[in-house]
Amino acid sequence: xxxxxxxxxxxxxxxxxxxxxxxxxxxxxxxxxxxxxxxxxxxxxxxxxxxxxxxxxxxxxxxxxxxxxxxxxxxxxxxxxxxxxxxxxxxxxxxxxxxxxxxxxxxxxxxxxxxxxxxxxxxxxxxxxxxxxxxxxxxxxxxxxxxxxxxxxxx
Numbered sequence: 001x002x003x004x005x006x007x008x009x010x011x012x013x014x015x016x017x018x019x020x021x022x023x024x025x026x027x028x029x030x031x032x033x034x035x036x037x038x039x040x041x042x043x044x045x046x047x048x049x050x051x052x053x054x055x056x057x058x059x060x061x062x063x064x065x066x067x068x069x070x071x072x073x074x075x076x077x078x079x080x081x082x083x084x085x086x087x088x089x090x091x092x093x094x095x096x097x098x099x100x101x102x103x104x105x106x107x108x109x110x111x112x113x114x115x116x117x118x119x120x121x122x123x124x125x126x127x128x129x130x131x132x133x134x135x136x137x138x139x140x141x142x143x144x145x146x147x148x149x150x151x152x153x154x155x
Contacts, residue, residue: 001033001141004148009037011155012093017121020089021047022060022081024072025099025115029144045089050081060084073098073110075127082118082125093155094120095147099130101139113139117147121154 012019021031031047034040048059053072056062062080070076078096086094099115106112113132118125128150132142 001145001148002036004145004152005033005037008148008152008155009034009040009043011152012043013039015155016043017092017155018043018045018089019093019095020045020085020091022056022085022094022096023047023049024051024056024081024097025101026097026140026143027051029140030095030097030147033144033148045091048085048088056081056084060088071110073100073114073116075116075129078116078118078127079120079125082120082127083123086120086123092122093151094118094125095151096120097143097147099132099139099143101136101143103136115139115143115146117143117150119147119151119154121151124154126150126154 050056061084066076081096082094096118102112115130118127132139
């Protein structure tokens, strides 16, 4: 994972793009990966671990109607989280993760391993649906790698 972190941070530094993160299922792992890069303080602004719906609304401006209609684990919520993180931190890039890491909490409609990742770069937002497998830590670590890979393709 260090290679993808290095690639993403080098690109962001070169392009002078600041980054903020909004995490639910990954619980700060995206922020920790980015901050592991020496020099991260030049572009990493802040991170939000918004596990509850209330935190998503209060800290990131996720709309209550979005959460009611689509749920916390949805494309729509991931989009609003990424955009909300960028706005709240006044950053060029907002990253978001929301999903069901397990082992419990899954349903037939939203199974364990369902994760949505969002990347907002200067207002252009891309959301990707992931169906990950493995235990809780594997799902969380896979989500981190996936969001960094998506970010790398977009900057």
